[in-house]
Amino acid sequence: MNTTDFDRDRSLRAALQPDADCPQLPALVEAALSGWTSADSPALREHATGCAACAAELDLLAAFDGTARNSTEGTDIAWVAGRIRIGAVPGSTSAAETPSLAKVLPISAGRAKRAKTHGEMPLSRRWAAAALVVLGLGVAFEWAHRNFGVVPPSLPGTSSSLDPTVVRGGEIVLESPQGEIAAETLREFAWRGVPGAASYRLEIRDVAGEILWQGSETANRLRVSPELAAKLATYVTYRWNVTALDVAGSALAHSATGTFALDPSSNGTSSGK
Amino acid sequence: MEGTEGVASWSDEEIVKAARAQPARAAEFLDVLFRRYQTRVAAWCVRTSGRREEAADLAQEVFARVYERLDGFRFESSFATWIYLVTRSVAINRSIANRRRDADSIDDEFFPEPAAPGPTVEEEVGTELLVRRLRKAIATELEPLEARVLHLHFVDGLTLSAVDRLLGLENRSGARAFIVSAKRKLRRSFSKLPELSGDVS
Numbered sequence: 408m409n410t411t412d413f414d415r416d417r418s419l420r421a422a423l424q425p426d427a428d429c430p431q432l433p434a435l436v437e438a439a440l441s442g443w444t445s446a447d448s449p450a451l452r453e454h455a456t457g458c459a460a461c462a463a464e465l466d467l468l469a470a471f472d473g474t475a476r477n478s479t480e481g482t483d484i485a486w487v488a489g490r491i492r493i494g495a496v497p498g499s500t501s502a503a504e505t506p507s508l509a510k511v512l513p514i515s516a517g518r519a520k521r522a523k524t525h526g527e528m529p530l531s532r533r534w535a536a537a538a539l540v541v542l543g544l545g546v547a548f549e550w551a552h553r554n555f556g557v558v559p560p561s562l563p564g565t566s567s568s569l570d571p572t573v574v575r576g577g578e579i580v581l582e583s584p585q586g587e588i589a590a591e592t593l594r595e596f597a598w599r600g601v602p603g604a605a606s607y608r609l610e611i612r613d614v615a616g617e618i619l620w621q622g623s624e625t626a627n628r629l630r631v632s633p634e635l636a637a638k639l640a641t642y643v644t645y646r647w648n649v650t651a652l653d654v655a656g657s658a659l660a661h662s663a664t665g666t667f668a669l670d671p672s673s674n675g676t677s678s679g680k
Numbered sequence: 681m682e683g684t685e686g687v688a689s690w691s692d693e694e695i696v697k698a699a700r701a702q703p704a705r706a707a708e709f710l711d712v713l714f715r716r717y718q719t720r721v722a723a724w725c726v727r728t729s730g731r732r733e734e735a736a737d738l739a740q741e742v743f744a745r746v747y748e749r750l751d752g753f754r755f756e757s758s759f760a761t762w763i764y765l766v767t768r769s770v771a772i773n774r775s776i777a778n779r780r781r782d783a784d785s786i787d788d789e790f791f792p793e794p795a796a797p798g799p800t801v802e803e804e805v806g807t808e809l810l811v812r813r814l815r816k817a818i819a820t821e822l823e824p825l826e827a828r829v830l831h832l833h834f835v836d837g838l839t840l841s842a843v844d845r846l847l848g849l850e851n852r853s854g855a856r857a858f859i860v861s862a863k864r865k866l867r868r869s870f871s872k873l874p875e876l877s878g879d880v881s
Contacts, residue, residue: 418807420834422814423827437761459818459827460835466828467836470727470846471764473719480723483732488722490736491743587752642769668769 417617424640425460431671432641435461439468579607579649579662590641590669593631596649600627601660604651611635611647619645623652641669687712692759696750710750714743717763724764728771728842738774742767775837817869826862829855 430451438448455461475481580599596609609629611620620635639645646666651659687695692713699709722739729735746766753762818827825847832838832846833855843855851857 418810419814419830421807421811422818423831423835426815433757433761433765436764437757440758440760440764459822459824459831462824463828463831463836466832466846467728467768468764471720471724471767473723475723476848480726483726483735484719484723486732487726487736487739488719491718491722491739642765642772644773668773 421638423460425458428454429458429461430454432464433671435464436468439465578660579651581647581649581662581665584667585665587668587670590639590671593636593639593667593669595628595630596647597628598649598662601651603653604659605654606652608650608652609647610650611645613643613645616646639669641671644668692716693755696753696755696759710747713759714746717760721763721767724767725771727846728775728838730839730841738771741774742770745770772836775839813870814866817866821865821869822862826858826865829858830862833859 434447435451435455438445438451441448443449443452455465473484475484578601582597582599584593584596598607600607606623606625607627607629608623609621610618613619619638622629644666645668646664648664649662651661653659687698687709690698695709695713699706699713702709721742722735725735725739725742726732729738746763749766753759818830822830829843829847829849832843833840838846840855840859843849847855849855849858853860
């Protein structure tokens, strides 16, 4: 699949997005979950009947129902529900014995099994195993250093052994947006500049890694245009990064990757899904 | 669970308030609350995931996120709406990230097909106009179910098998057939246009 092909699917995805007439997602969900009894329910329901985006949302919402549709599904639901760690951990005598956060940490079935096995090894044996690994690595490195002249790696940020022409990562510090923010508070992208930069290139990617938007700016901030704002959906995590360019257009420095997601429920007044 | 016998009759929102008012007992209260939604979240994850192991991982991540975000719940909606939106958000973020890895994705059936080598449609008329035309064609040319299937697959990132399961599609090719049919109709709609560079809004 080449870039143009991605562009075409992106156009289709853009055309399928909710439009300005669509209600806010929380309002649609609230009305449906309350059994369409609120005052604005008739209008919401009528809109959803003729709107594919909202109808699809209601399809998704209909799946938020614990009643199994058949025995196979019932078995799967019970199996999944039984693996969610939210109650007292088996073996403990009271809920207070286990920190609540530990009960909800994401652990897959495989990892949980490994963790259990690991937990059965006495602490002293785990320390001994770790010490043996460290000792073994040290001996192996010393042997390689003497026989092949292996040079120890430099720590990030130290420059003594680095080629000065190599672009180093993480020099540009991203300031905002970061994390979950209210949709209407997104006004600009800001970062700390670096000396010698003639311009900065900003890239925003969706979680699939596709470039959603890119642009250049001479200042260390970029205002969010209406075109860019229209591309950003709520509840989706986006990644962004900045590259500093010199006058010749060569990369001087890169930022780390920042992430942000627009949350309409942050203040309850923003729109969109 | 000593001291929480009466909690079962409380509303979700009352339990959240109690958990905030009594931090030392918050875990007890939240266990009661989360158990109310355990099966619903599990069911949603089963219906929108490919395999049950994947659904279990997703459900676990949902509850981790619910716990992290609980301080952000401000009673502007019901707790049910809030936890559903968190569930959906976690799942759709995952689905979009996994989109390229979908074994049964038909994203390689692009739309629209280029009529001949040369400039793409986007280059000729601009993406914005193309999107407007697509939006109009989706509204006028497609059956409602076709449009919903497109939305669930291309926007929400559900796999075709998940769309089949979610919508209870029992036709032989399931969601794939609806997408092929929808794209064919959209292509036909575009081929009727006399000039792609004209205003068709």
